[in-house]
Amino acid sequence: MASASFLPPRRTIPFPDRKVVTMAEAASLVPDGARVAIGGFANYQRPMAFVRELVRQRRRDLTVVGTVSGIEVDMLAGAGALKKVETSYVGLEKYGLARNIRRRNEAGTVEIVDYPEVLSFDRFRASRENLTFWPSAYLGGTDILTHNPDIKAFDCPLTGRKLYAVPPADPEVVVIHAGAADEAGNVLWPSRRLMPQELDLDTAQSAEMVIVTVEKIVSNQFVRRNPTLNMLPAYRTAAIVEAPCGAHPTPTLGRFVIDDAHMQAYVAASASDEAFDAYLDEWVRGTADHAAYLEKLGAAHVMRLQEIATI
Amino acid sequence: MAAFSMNELIVAYLAREIEDGDLCFVGVGTNGRAFTLAVGIPLAAVRLAQMRHAPGAAVYWGNLLEPDLSAFPERLNQDAFTRWPGAAAPTDTGIKCDMLSRGRFDVCFNSAAQIDRHGNMNITAIGDRDRPKVRLVGALAQPDHAAFVRRPYIVMDLDRRSFVERVDFVTSVGHLDGGTSREAAGLAPGGPHRVVTDLAVFDFTPETREMRLVSLHPGVALGDVTDRMGFRPAVPDSIAVTDPPRADDLDAIRLRIDPNNILLRE
Numbered sequence: 222m223a224s225a226s227f228l229p230p231r232r233t234i235p236f237p238d239r240k241v242v243t244m245a246e247a248a249s250l251v252p253d254g255a256r257v258a259i260g261g262f263a264n265y266q267r268p269m270a271f272v273r274e275l276v277r278q279r280r281r282d283l284t285v286v287g288t289v290s291g292i293e294v295d296m297l298a299g300a301g302a303l304k305k306v307e308t309s310y311v312g313l314e315k316y317g318l319a320r321n322i323r324r325r326n327e328a329g330t331v332e333i334v335d336y337p338e339v340l341s342f343d344r345f346r347a348s349r350e351n352l353t354f355w356p357s358a359y360l361g362g363t364d365i366l367t368h369n370p371d372i373k374a375f376d377c378p379l380t381g382r383k384l385y386a387v388p389p390a391d392p393e394v395v396v397i398h399a400g401a402a403d404e405a406g407n408v409l410w411p412s413r414r415l416m417p418q419e420l421d422l423d424t425a426q427s428a429e430m431v432i433v434t435v436e437k438i439v440s441n442q443f444v445r446r447n448p449t450l451n452m453l454p455a456y457r458t459a460a461i462v463e464a465p466c467g468a469h470p471t472p473t474l475g476r477f478v479i480d481d482a483h484m485q486a487y488v489a490a491s492a493s494d495e496a497f498d499a500y501l502d503e504w505v506r507g508t509a510d511h512a513a514y515l516e517k518l519g520a521a522h523v524m525r526l527q528e529i530a531t532i
Numbered sequence: 533m534a535a536f537s538m539n540e541l542i543v544a545y546l547a548r549e550i551e552d553g554d555l556c557f558v559g560v561g562t563n564g565r566a567f568t569l570a571v572g573i574p575l576a577a578v579r580l581a582q583m584r585h586a587p588g589a590a591v592y593w594g595n596l597l598e599p600d601l602s603a604f605p606e607r608l609n610q611d612a613f614t615r616w617p618g619a620a621a622p623t624d625t626g627i628k629c630d631m632l633s634r635g636r637f638d639v640c641f642n643s644a645a646q647i648d649r650h651g652n653m654n655i656t657a658i659g660d661r662d663r664p665k666v667r668l669v670g671a672l673a674q675p676d677h678a679a680f681v682r683r684p685y686i687v688m689d690l691d692r693r694s695f696v697e698r699v700d701f702v703t704s705v706g707h708l709d710g711g712t713s714r715e716a717a718g719l720a721p722g723g724p725h726r727v728v729t730d731l732a733v734f735d736f737t738p739e740t741r742e743m744r745l746v747s748l749h750p751g752v753a754l755g756d757v758t759d760r761m762g763f764r765p766a767v768p769d770s771i772a773v774t775d776p777p778r779a780d781d782l783d784a785i786r787l788r789i790d791p792n793n794i795l796l797r798e
C-alpha cells in the first residue's frame with residue numbers, strides 16, 4: 222500500500238444494491254467497530270433517527286470522528302455503542318455537559334481524543350483531498366500534542382519549520398440529515414443555510430459511503446427544477462432514507478425547532494447509567510422504528526415543533 | 533447595593549480596550565455563567581465600544597460577520613441567525629478558520645476551568661488526562677485563538693480552583709513556561725493580553741511573562757484577590773484602581789444594549 226503512487230480512498234464497506242433503503246437497512250451498513258462521521262454541528266440537525274437505530278441494533282465499539290460533537294455522541298456513549306470519539310468538543314451547549322460520555326470517560330470505558338476546532342475541520346479537508354495527513358504549525362506546547370501519538374512532528378521540507386502531521390478524519394461511513402433527496406440520491410440543501418448545513422457538505426465529501434436521511438423523498442423533476450440546491454449529487458451518495466423529523470430532538474433548519482422539553486428530559490435521564498438505560502428502553506429500544514418513535518412523540522407534539530420554512 | 537454590577541464594570545473595561553476597526557471573535561457559548569462570560573459580556577462590550585469610540589469595531593459570531601448589535605432577537609435559535617441583519621453570512625466554515633489562521637482576528641474572549649501563572653488554559657480535563665477526575669468539554673477553538681488572535685482577553689471569575697500554579701492539561705498555550713518558551717514551541721509572539729476578573733485586571737510581565745496585577749476593582753483589597761488565587765501574581769509597587777463604568781455607560785448598557793437582561797443576566 223505505502224509504495225503505491227495513488228492510494229484510492231478507503232472503501233471498506235460495500236454499497237447497498239439500491240439507493241433508497243429503510244433505516245434498519247441503512248444502520249446495518251455500519252459494522253461493529255466502524256469509524257463513523259455523523260452530520261450536524263453541536264446540537265443542530267443531527268441524524269438522530271439513524272443514531273437511535275444504531276442503538277436498537279446494539280452496535281458496539283464505534284469510533285466517531287467529529288468536529289463539534291453533541292447529543293449524537295453522548296447517546297452512543299450512554300448506550301454502550303461508543304469506543305472512542307475524536308473531536309474538539311462534546312457537550313450539550315445551553316443544556317450543559319454531556320453527562321453520559323463524561324461518566325464513561327471518567328470510568329475509563331470511552332476514549333476521547335482531543336483536537337483543536339480548526340484542526341478538527343482540517344482533518345476532513347485532508348480526507349476530502351485524499352491526503353494522508355494535514356500539516357499544522359501550532360500544536361507545540363499543548364498537551365493535545367503530548368497525549369496524541371498519532372500526531373507526528375516533522376520538519377517542513379521547504380522551510381525547515383517544525384510542523385505536525387495530523388491524521389485525516391478518514392471516516393468509513395458518513396451519515397447526515399438533510400431536507401430532501403430524490404430516489405437517485407441527489408440531495409437538496411436550503412438556499413438560506415448556516416454552518417451546520419454547510420459543514421454537512423464538507424463531511425459528506427470526506428468518504429464514499431455517504432448515507433443521507435431526509436425529511437422527504439422528492440421527485441427527480443423537483444430536483445431538476447432546483448439544480449442550484451443540489452449540493453450533493455447522486456454521484457456522492459450511497460444510500461437515502463426517508464425520515465421525517467429525523468433529527469429530533471435536534472432542529473432541522475427550516476423544518477423543526479429544537480425540542481426543548483425533550484432535551485431537558487434527556488439531560489435529566491443522563492444523570493446516571495440506570496436512568497439513561499430507562500430512557501433508552503422507553504424511547505429507543507422500546508420503539509420498533511422511527512415511525513413508532515414519532516407515534517410515541519405524538520402528532521400534536523411534533524406539529525408544535527414545526528418551523529416556518531426559511532428555504 | 534452597588535451602583536453598578538461587576539458585569540457592567542467588566543463590560544465598560546473591555547469596551548475601553550476595544551479599538552476602532554478591531555475584528556472580534558465571539559463564540560457561540562453554552563449556558564449559565566459560561567454564556568455570560570463567553571458571549572454576553574463580549575457582545576455588550578463591543579456594542580458599547582461601537583457607540584463610544586470604535587464605530588468600526590466588528591464581531592464575527594457564528595457565521596455572521598458584523599451582525600447588527602443594536603437589536604438582539606428574543607430567541608437565539610437557528611432561524612434567528614438566518615434572519616439577523618449583518619454585513620455577511622458566509623456558511624463555509626473554512627472562511628472563518630482561514631481568517632483565524634492567517635491572523636485576521638484582533639480580539640477574542642476566552643474563559644477556562646483552569647488558568648495558570650503563565651496564562652496557559654485548560655478546558656479538557658481535571659486530574660489525569662486518561663482517567664480524569666472531571667472530564668470537561670474538550671478544546672473548542674481555544675488553542676487556535678491562543679495561537680493566532682492578536683489580543684486575547686481572558687474573562688473569568690477569580691477562584692483558587694481556577695487560578696492554579698500549573699494547569700492539569702494545557703489545552704491552549706499562553707506564555708507556556710514564561711520567557712521566550714512560547715516562541716520556542718513554534719508559536720507566534722502574542723498570547724493572552726489581559727485577564728479580566730470579577731475583582732481585578734491582570735496582564736503579563738514583559739520579561740518573565742507571568743501574570744501581573746494591573747488594577748483592583750473599586751473597593752477591592754489586594755488580599756481579597758490573592759486569597760482567591762492558587763499562586764501569587766506579580767504585584768507592582770503602586771496598584772491602580774479599575775475605572776468604574778460612567779453613568780452614560782450604565783445608561784447605554786441598561787437602556788439600549790441589554791434592556792431585556794439577556795446578555796448580562798447574573
